[in-house]
Amino acid sequence: MRSHWIMLGVFGSVALDAMLWSEKKTVPDQTDSGRMSGNDGHHSPYELRLVQVLFRHGARTPLKSIPDVLEAQWNPNLLKVPAHTQVDYVVTDLNGGPRPPAPVEDSYRAHTLSGGTFPGQLTTVGMQQLYDLGERLRKRYIEDVPFLLPGFSSAEVYVRSTNIVRTIESAKCLVAGLFHQSQEGTVPIFTTEAENEVLYPNYHGCRLLKLLSGTRWAESSMLPDIAADLSKIQRELGIASHKRVDFILIRDDMVARETHGLPCPPMLSSWRSTVERRAVEMICHIYDPSKRQNLQLCVGPLLHILLRNMEDKVQGVASIQKRKLYLYSVHDTTLMPCLMALGIFDMKWPPYAADITLELHHHHVTKEAFVKVSYLGQDQLIPGCSGIYCPLKEFKEAVSPYSLTSELYRSLCNKSPED
Numbered sequence: 001m002r003s004h005w006i007m008l009g010v011f012g013s014v015a016l017d018a019m020l021w022s023e024k025k026t027v028p029d030q031t032d033s034g035r036m037s038g039n040d041g042h043h044s045p046y047e048l049r050l051v052q053v054l055f056r057h058g059a060r061t062p063l064k065s066i067p068d069v070l071e072a073q074w075n076p077n078l079l080k081v082p083a084h085t086q087v088d089y090v091v092t093d094l095n096g097g098p099r100p101p102a103p104v105e106d107s108y109r110a111h112t113l114s115g116g117t118f119p120g121q122l123t124t125v126g127m128q129q130l131y132d133l134g135e136r137l138r139k140r141y142i143e144d145v146p147f148l149l150p151g152f153s154s155a156e157v158y159v160r161s162t163n164i165v166r167t168i169e170s171a172k173c174l175v176a177g178l179f180h181q182s183q184e185g186t187v188p189i190f191t192t193e194a195e196n197e198v199l200y201p202n203y204h205g206c207r208l209l210k211l212l213s214g215t216r217w218a219e220s221s222m223l224p225d226i227a228a229d230l231s232k233i234q235r236e237l238g239i240a241s242h243k244r245v246d247f248i249l250i251r252d253d254m255v256a257r258e259t260h261g262l263p264c265p266p267m268l269s270s271w272r273s274t275v276e277r278r279a280v281e282m283i284c285h286i287y288d289p290s291k292r293q294n295l296q297l298c299v300g301p302l303l304h305i306l307l308r309n310m311e312d313k314v315q316g317v318a319s320i321q322k323r324k325l326y327l328y329s330v331h332d333t334t335l336m337p338c339l340m341a342l343g344i345f346d347m348k349w350p351p352y353a354a355d356i357t358l359e360l361h362h363h364h365v366t367k368e369a370f371v372k373v374s375y376l377g378q379d380q381l382i383p384g385c386s387g388i389y390c391p392l393k394e395f396k397e398a399v400s401p402y403s404l405t406s407e408l409y410r411s412l413c414n415k416s417p418e419d
Contacts, residue, residue, distance in 0.1 A: 046370060046389060048147055050313045050360035052306055052326040055133060056335055057170035058126025059352045062256040063108075063119045067243040069253075071114035072262040078123045085127045085173040087152070089187040091161075100193040102163045122166040125260055129353035130170045134177020136377065141325070142178075148324055151182035155322040161329035162199045163191040170353075171329035189329075198301035198409070200334045201287075206413035209297040213286055220282040221246045229274055236267050247278040251349070259352065280347055283333075289340040292401055297412065298337035300404030302328075307396060307403055310360045314369045314392065341402040343383035344375060351376075361389060371395040 061078075065071045091099040108120045141147045149156055152175060159175065161167045171189050195205040203210040221230060230247065239245055250268075254275060257264045268275075288294045312320050332350050339345035339356070354376055361370040369392035373380045379388045384398035404412065 045364045045366075046361040047364060048141075048145070048359060049362050049369075050310060050324060050326075051141060051147075052309060052328070052358045052360075053137065053355055054302075054328045054330055054335060054338060054357075055130070055170070055174065055355040056330060056332050056350055056353060057122060057166045058129040058173065059123050059259045060126055060166050060256065061113055061117050061119055061121045061123065062253040064249055064252070065113065066237070066239065066250055066253045066268075067245060068239045069237055069265055069268070072253075072257050072260075073115035074113040074117040074262075075115045076117055078125075078260060079117060079121055080124050082124060082127060082131075084181065085131050085176045087172055087176045087179075087181055087183060087187050089172050089175070089189055091163075091168055091189050091191060094160075094190050094192050096188065096190075099191065100163055102165075103194050104162075105164050120164070120166055122169045123260060126166070126352060127169065127173045130173035131177035133353050133355060134174040134179075137174075138178045138180070148178075149184075150179065151184055152179045152187055153184045154188055157325045157327065158190070158323060159187065159327045159329070160190045160199070162197060162331065163194060167329040167331070171327060174327065174329070198299075198305070198406075199328060199330045201298040201337065206297055206409075208413050208415050208417065211417055212294065212297070216286045216288060220285040223281070223285065226278050226281060229278055233271050233275075236271075237265065246282065247275055248282055251275050251279040276349065280349055283336060283349075284347075287337050287340060289337070289345070293412070295337050295341045295402045296404050296409075299334065299341060300402055300412075301406055301409045302334070302338070303341060303399055303403040304405055306358060307399060310358075310369070310371065310392065313360055339375065341399065342373065342380070343398070344373070344380045360392070368392070 061074045093100050109118050111119055113119055142150055157175075159171050161171045168189055168191070172187070175183075175187055195202075197205060201209060201213070203213055221227060226247065230245070233239075233250070234241060234243075234245065254264060254268055254272065256262075287298060309320075309326055313323075332354070335350045335354055335356060336345060339350075342356075355374075357374045359372045359374075361372060362368075363370060370389040371392055372389050373382055381388055382390055382395065382398055385391075385394050390398075
């Protein structure tokens with residue numbers, strides 16, 4: 001059983017340091033009451049109604065060290081918690097009950113890295129990255145416009161995380177930055193059992209995804225160009241040919257070292273751009289976004305949740321009318337298939353603390369609902385949408401082919417590849 005969770009750990013949340021999206025688009029400033037204004041100061045007809053943020057955890061220790069290469073020293077001092085990132089929080093299941101077991105986290109803690117820390121742990125650098133993201137959201141949704149209250153309110157803000165320590169701690173740090181540690185009661189961070197998790201591609205909980213991805217994972221390192229470069233880098237780094245290694249593993253260790261100022265073998269540094277490119281090519285082969293079913297199995301239920309949240313807001317569902325912000329603390333391997341489904345993946349690995357933000361707006365004149373998507377703080381034009389402000393109807397038509405209800409997801413997961 002443990003090997004399943006180790007596979008999920010290595011494949012389910014791989015580290016990164018990709019360059020940011022290079023296109024610079026004009027992001028309108030917000031003014032009072034959720035209204036938006038352009039750079040000329042004129043009021044826009046759009047009023048902000050709901051914000052949903054999917055964000056990757058911050059910088060962390062590597063999931064696994066490159067074999068036969070001198071290990072970096074991952075000292076516990078790298079994990080010190082800054083006082084300003086602290087909030088009073090509690091982790092519960094989705095119904096507010098006790099936190100479920102965490103087999104993925106347990107699989108990390110069965111091993112120790114050189115220096116004394118566990119794999120996959122959020123570092124001080126990562127904590128600050130998420131605090132900074134929170135401050136960016138604070139400027140947009142509290143300071144530039146009083147959309148959110150200046151202190152955390154569970155009626156207004158919903159926080160959900162995968163049941164892994166680094167994402168839980170990342171959510172806590174973001175909330176600290178967003179509300180400057182001001183809170184109305186304890187911050188609940190909701191999570192669920194590993195078997196039912198939909199905030200990452202769940203290879204353990206979805207039989208069909210495990211079968212399909214296992215095959216494609218094995219294939220990805222044997223693609224001719226990737227295999228040739230992998231053989232070269234193994235020779236140059238002195239990695240024994242029988243040792244299991246791939247570009248995603250190499251990249252994970254390399255980026256973790258770079259981010260924390262730890263030494264990298266000079267030979268590895270010369271391969272950096274190749275490692276980046278080949279790791280992305282591998283993940284694209286594994287997810288194979290040309291096949292709709294693959295993305296459905298990876299993030300279909302999550303996309304359904306995002307669409308349902310917007311629809312509930314538009315329909316005036318009483319139970320969530322005070323809700324203004326949904327925060328989802330996830331992984332790089334959540335963001336990439338989401339970006340693929342949205343048609344905006346830029347062939348770059350999402351950096352630590354990367355975010356996809358979906359805003360729901362109400363048009364005062366036409367009374368229509370519009371969706372605006374940003375990635376890494378830059379507005380995105382979604383294929384199938386007539387503008388940056390995308391009519392909700394168009395957005396749903398663009399995303400719905402990849403969205404799955406929990407019932408459809410479970411039915412699909414139980415099928416075999418031949419069905």
